[in-house]
Amino acid sequence: MAFKQITSPHAHAAQNTSKVMQLVLWATVPGLAALTIQFGWGSLINVVLAVVTAVACEAAILKLRKRPVAFYLQDYSAVVTAVLLGLALPPLAAWWVVVVGSMFSIIIAKQLYGGLGYNPFNPAMVGYVVLLISFPIQMTTWITPLSLLPDGVSHPGIIESLGIVFGGYSPADGVTGATPLDVFKHSSGLVVDQIYESNPLFSQAAFAGVGWEWVNLGFLAGGIVLLATRIFTWHGPVAMLAAIAVMSLLFWDGGSSESPGSPLMHLFSGASMMGAFFILTDPVSSAVSNRGRLIYGALIGVLVYIIRAWGNYPDAVAFAVLIANFAAPFIDNYTLPRTYGHTDRRRATEKEED
Amino acid sequence: MRSTWVTPGGVHPPENKHQSVTMPIGSLPIPEKLLVPLSQHIGAPAKACVKVGTKVLKGQKIADATGAVSVPMHAPTSGTVTAIEDRPIAHSSGMSAPCIEITTDGKDTWIEHKGVVDFEHASPQALTKTIADAGIAGMGGAGFPSAIKLSPGHRRPINTLIINATECEPYITADDSAIRERAAEIITGIGILSHILGNPVNILIGIEDNKPEAIAALEPHVADTGISVVSFPTKYPSGGEKQLIYILTGKELPSGQLPADAGMVCINIGTTYAIKRAVVDGEPLISRVTTMTGNACGINRNYETLIGTPVSHMLAHSEFNEHACSRLVMGGPMMGFSLTSAEVPIVKTTNCILAPSYSEIPDDEPAQACIRCGMCAEACPASLLPQQLFWYSQAEDHDRLEAHNLFDCIECGACSYVCPSNIPLVQYYRSSKGEILKAREEKVKSDHARERFEFHQQRMEQAEKDKEAKRAARREAAEKAKATVAANSGTEKEGTGPVPGSAADIIAAAQARAAAKQVSPEEQQAKFERSIAGAEMRVQMATDKLAETNAKQTEDQKNILNAALEGAKQKLEQAQARLAEHVKKHSEQVK
Numbered sequence: 012m013a014f015k016q017i018t019s020p021h022a023h024a025a026q027n028t029s030k031v032m033q034l035v036l037w038a039t040v041p042g043l044a045a046l047t048i049q050f051g052w053g054s055l056i057n058v059v060l061a062v063v064t065a066v067a068c069e070a071a072i073l074k075l076r077k078r079p080v081a082f083y084l085q086d087y088s089a090v091v092t093a094v095l096l097g098l099a100l101p102p103l104a105a106w107w108v109v110v111v112g113s114m115f116s117i118i119i120a121k122q123l124y125g126g127l128g129y130n131p132f133n134p135a136m137v138g139y140v141v142l143l144i145s146f147p148i149q150m151t152t153w154i155t156p157l158s159l160l161p162d163g164v165s166h167p168g169i170i171e172s173l174g175i176v177f178g179g180y181s182p183a184d185g186v187t188g189a190t191p192l193d194v195f196k197h198s199s200g201l202v203v204d205q206i207y208e209s210n211p212l213f214s215q216a217a218f219a220g221v222g223w224e225w226v227n228l229g230f231l232a233g234g235i236v237l238l239a240t241r242i243f244t245w246h247g248p249v250a251m252l253a254a255i256a257v258m259s260l261l262f263w264d265g266g267s268s269e270s271p272g273s274p275l276m277h278l279f280s281g282a283s284m285m286g287a288f289f290i291l292t293d294p295v296s297s298a299v300s301n302r303g304r305l306i307y308g309a310l311i312g313v314l315v316y317i318i319r320a321w322g323n324y325p326d327a328v329a330f331a332v333l334i335a336n337f338a339a340p341f342i343d344n345y346t347l348p349r350t351y352g353h354t355d356r357r358r359a360t361e362k363e364e365d
Numbered sequence: 366m367r368s369t370w371v372t373p374g375g376v377h378p379p380e381n382k383h384q385s386v387t388m389p390i391g392s393l394p395i396p397e398k399l400l401v402p403l404s405q406h407i408g409a410p411a412k413a414c415v416k417v418g419t420k421v422l423k424g425q426k427i428a429d430a431t432g433a434v435s436v437p438m439h440a441p442t443s444g445t446v447t448a449i450e451d452r453p454i455a456h457s458s459g460m461s462a463p464c465i466e467i468t469t470d471g472k473d474t475w476i477e478h479k480g481v482v483d484f485e486h487a488s489p490q491a492l493t494k495t496i497a498d499a500g501i502a503g504m505g506g507a508g509f510p511s512a513i514k515l516s517p518g519h520r521r522p523i524n525t526l527i528i529n530a531t532e533c534e535p536y537i538t539a540d541d542s543a544i545r546e547r548a549a550e551i552i553t554g555i556g557i558l559s560h561i562l563g564n565p566v567n568i569l570i571g572i573e574d575n576k577p578e579a580i581a582a583l584e585p586h587v588a589d590t591g592i593s594v595v596s597f598p599t600k601y602p603s604g605g606e607k608q609l610i611y612i613l614t615g616k617e618l619p620s621g622q623l624p625a626d627a628g629m630v631c632i633n634i635g636t637t638y639a640i641k642r643a644v645v646d647g648e649p650l651i652s653r654v655t656t657m658t659g660n661a662c663g664i665n666r667n668y669e670t671l672i673g674t675p676v677s678h679m680l681a682h683s684e685f686n687e688h689a690c691s692r693l694v695m696g697g698p699m700m701g702f703s704l705t706s707a708e709v710p711i712v713k714t715t716n717c718i719l720a721p722s723y724s725e726i727p728d729d730e731p732a733q734a735c736i737r738c739g740m741c742a743e744a745c746p747a748s749l750l751p752q753q754l755f756w757y758s759q760a761e762d763h764d765r766l767e768a769h770n771l772f773d774c775i776e777c778g779a780c781s782y783v784c785p786s787n788i789p790l791v792q793y794y795r796s797s798k799g800e801i802l803k804a805r806e807e808k809v810k811s812d813h814a815r816e817r818f819e820f821h822q823q824r825m826e827q828a829e830k831d832k833e834a835k836r837a838a839r840r841e842a843a844e845k846a847k848a849t850v851a852a853n854s855g856t857e858k859e860g861t862g863p864v865p866g867s868a869a870d871i872i873a874a875a876q877a878r879a880a881a882k883q884v885s886p887e888e889q890q891a892k893f894e895r896s897i898a899g900a901e902m903r904v905q906m907a908t909d910k911l912a913e914t915n916a917k918q919t920e921d922q923k924n925i926l927n928a929a930l931e932g933a934k935q936k937l938e939q940a941q942a943r944l945a946e947h948v949k950k951h952s953e954q955v956k
């Protein structure tokens with residue numbers, strides 16, 4: 012009788028990488044649903060387009076790199092990257108915007124660095140930032156939320172949406188508009204109360220900004236599911252959201268005309284929740300230890316706020332995440348956990364004393 | 366209830382313990398042949414004290430302990446020694462090692478033996494010696510000679526005796542069933558330990574709460590003994606010595622220290638039973654409880670198994686289906702190692718033979734890239750960062766690995782267990798540890814060599830300087846002498862005598878020195894002969910040592926010994942050559 016030689020452990024938990032990724036995909040559903048309800052078919056089209064492009068690129072590159080294509084595609088990581096990019100892009104963006112972004116994410120930001128597990132930057136955010144810098148107009152045109160559409164105007168239907176995306180037709184008047192973060196960016200001179208009264212984005216909102224509050228709640232719900240299933244730990248997301256809250260409280264300034272907006276508005280606007288639960292939790296490009304992730308998350312939160320309040324862009328999750336990606340290895344060096352039986356934490360760069 | 370502490374990390378693999386406890390501990394027919402490896406423990410292998418053909422009785426010593434850290438071996442049943450040679454043994458690398466093969470006679474005749482019932486009146490030293498002579502080594506897994514643990518020395522008083530009844534690995538129920546059936550004897554064993562250690566203040570039996578029957582079995586026996594049964598939530602790997610110490614005492618064992626340094630002794634509960642048998646009944650360790658389990662076997666149960674029983678013998682009596690078996694594991698599914706052959710014997714540390722079916726433990730899926738998800742870090746009981754260790758292990762970055770405390774990894778496998786990318790992390794850690802240890806050894810060696818070289822260099826320089834100084838002194842003296850001679854010749858008329866330190870004097874002195882140094886040819890020959898005798902002795906010693914340690918030592922050690930032998934031989938040859946030359950020269954001179 013001869014038996015196989017296999018190293019321990021022999022037992023293995025049922026979890027595997029493709030299941031983890033699939034769970035992440037499922038968790039984006041509430042956010043995607045909210046986006047679709049509030050802003051029409053655009054986000055769904057973005058997602059599909061991005062996924063098709065990403066999978067095609069991933070397969071092509073794997074083939075070029077002579078890797079088993081099917082085996083690596085099964086990890087679903089390309090799909091996750093594409094879905095997140097598609098969710099971040101403005102609905103009804105032209106098809107080539109989505110395709111270019113998706114290609115960039117997969118080919119440059121992921122595969123050129125060695126594929127899954129080796130990319131130092133979040134691929135979806137690299138794609139996003141490249142687009143934002145290259146096509147600022149397309150990237151900052153948002154759709155008006157459902158309840159604020161002018162009378163008689165509705166979001167384009169699925170066919171019409173496809174026409175806009177692929178045919179280059181312009182959407183009807185009133186379908187595109189500002190986001191809450193835009194409003195604050197461009198409303199110098201008004202105190203917060205005035206903005207809230209004068210702008211229907213706020214005056215008709217439940218607590219943060221029409222449409223956006225639901226989208227953020229959707230991502231929050233998905234994020235909580237992932238937390239509960241232990242796909243990631245709470246450290247990163249909580250640190251980021253806490254940092255945003257603290258920063259916006261510190262600079263709330265009593266709602267003066269200088270105020271960049273309330274904590275609630277910042278937490279539930281733009282990509283706050285999506286960033287906290289789906290972007291900075293990308294494990295590959297984040298810090299590794301729990302303490303490291305606290306610092307990493309807080310850093311992103313602070314950066315998001317700084318760029319929103321005083322930078323040139325209304326939203327900043329992508330920039331903040333990329334900057335923090337740079338810092339992650341550095342953070343890792345100083346945030347090793349204290350090992351059993353040691354009185355101190357060590358530094359990763361420590362050398363054994365001879 | 367005593368409070369317990371919660372370790373970080375840990376995992377909850379399916380326990381799969383119920384299968385093997387439906388029946389009481391059974392026994393197998395005596396196999397035709399038993400194969401007793403000479404090394405079943407940590408430390409030096411035992412040395413056979415029987416010969417092929419020797420008839421042995423059950424319990425008779427067949428191999429002596431060698432050196433301080435070692436245990437003897439005993440015949441598990443009566444029969445005849447039919448071979449003493451290298452055989453494949455259970456080892457993670459599938460290697461062969463010296464074994465004593467006993468062809469059994471089926472009579473199972475005991476050698477005469479006797480124990481001491483009133484052990485309280487025996488001296489701890491005598492009891493420790495009994496335990497050492499019974500060949501008892503830790504039966505929980507590592508196999509460290511128990512007697513050594515029980516002699517921590519006076520400088521390390523023991524205040525806590527921890528009995529490890531955790532049995533945290535899935536499937537294994539050897540300790541569980543032993544406790545259920547033999548609680549009284551186990552408690553006696555603990556009493557012996559307590560007596561040897563000077564009655565430590567705390568005696569704690571640490572047990573996971575998934576063994577209520579075992580806990581219930583212990584309870585009545587510990588009343589009024591000062592022993593506490595401490596149960597705590599089931600989690601793998603609570604049974605690691607370091608983990609258990611923390612769970613029971615809230616103290617962490619400082620990295621690199623032994624429990625005894627912290628006033629603790631940790632003994633597996635199966636070992637306490639063996640200790641009771643050894644002391645009270647006078648029986649050496651010749652059998653143990655081993656769990657035979659896994660779906661590839663129709664019968665799952667615990668057996669009192671003779672040491673040396675081939676695994677195939679167990680399988681043959683357990684309705685084993687080879688084709689259904691995905692792998693054969695000695696030990697549990699987390700830390701056990703796979704056997705490539707079923708002919709290897711059960712040893713003193715074998716608590717389980719696991720023969721799972723493909724649906725139970727399927728073949729490993731190919732590893733995917735590490736996505737740095739951190740699940741491994743969440744599972745690690747030592748609070749390491751397994752993903753970083755993996756990364757630096759691949760990069761062979763030894764400095765980073767050490768900075769990340771690779772050597773505090775207990776190889777529990779919790780990280781690999783949870784890794785969604787199926788990365789065999791522990792395998793990487795093992796090989797990195799090996800590489801680092803090797804590099805350290807080499808560094809020590811090269812440091813030695815360097816020091817020696819530098820010392821030699823220094824000495825040469827110093828000698829050169831001394832010579833130079835002497836030469837200078839001589840030159841000076843010669844010049845002075847010359848000058849004096851010249852002066853003398855100039856002042857001869859003045860009639861002064863020869864001046865001390867003249868050229869003639871110097872030459873005379875030098876000749877005298879040379880004469881003094883020159884020993885007689887006979888003396889020289891005697892000196893050479895002495896050095897030859899010395900060298901011969903060293904060669905003999907090196908050869909002996911090598912023969913003694915051969916085969917059972919690691920390659921490295923063998924290499925070192927071989928090198929020593931070679932060196933000694935060379936010295937001998939040199940000495941002989943010198944003598945030959947001397948004799949030749951001398952005889953020529955005589956002619």
Ligand code: SF4
Pocket residue numbers: 734735736737738739740741742751752755780783784785786787788790
């Ligand atoms: S669990 Fe596996 S994939 Fe996840 S970080 Fe650890 S090694 Fe990497």
Ligand code: SF4
Pocket residue numbers: 744745746747748749750751773774775776777778779780781790791794
């Ligand atoms: S094997 Fe080592 S690194 Fe992995 S969980 Fe166990 S102690 Fe931690």
